[in-house]
Amino acid sequence: xxxxxxxxxxxxxxxxxxxxxxxxxxxxxxAITFGAGRTALRFGTSKINLHEAGKEFEPxxxxxxxxxxxxxxxxxxxxxxxxxxxxxxxxTIEEAPLPGPVRPGQ
Numbered sequence: 001x002x003x004x005x006x007x008x009x010x011x012x013x014x015x016x017x018x019x020x021x022x023x024x025x026x027x028x029x030x031a032i033t034f035g036a037g038r039t040a041l042r043f044g045t046s047k048i049n050l051h052e053a054g055k056e057f058e059p060x061x062x063x064x065x066x067x068x069x070x071x072x073x074x075x076x077x078x079x080x081x082x083x084x085x086x087x088x089x090x091x092t093i094e095e096a097p098l099p100g101p102v103r104p105g106q
Contacts, residue, residue: 001085002076008040008047009071012064016052023048059095 013019016039023029029041029048041048053066064070075082079097086093 001082004074004076006046007072007074008049009069010049010051012051012053012056012066012068014053014066016050019050 011019020031020039020041023041024031027043029043032040032042032047034040039050041050051064053064056064077085082097083093
């Protein structure tokens with residue numbers, strides 16, 4: 001499997017408002033709203049999606065707690081190859097990887 005890049009990461013936080021204040025005021029990130037009222041922080045070509053503990057969106061980590069993170073990666077391989085490599089490495093897949101848009105050259 002060839003990991004191409006980080007798509008986004010998800011932080012589980014105690015307070016969306018406090019988190020947005022810190023990351024925008026101190027680190028200069030931009031708060032954005034997407035989907036059904038979800039909040040993310042954007043900087044450069046990267047994005048951090050925020051989940052408030054106890055109010056997480058699906059899909060989410062098995063046991064999300066404030067301070068935990070999920071990472072979402074873009075790979076160059078097709079989903080069947082990714083699944084085969086993960087299961088071949090003894091990894092139990094709890095939720096199937098999500099297919100993304102096919103980019104030119106793939």
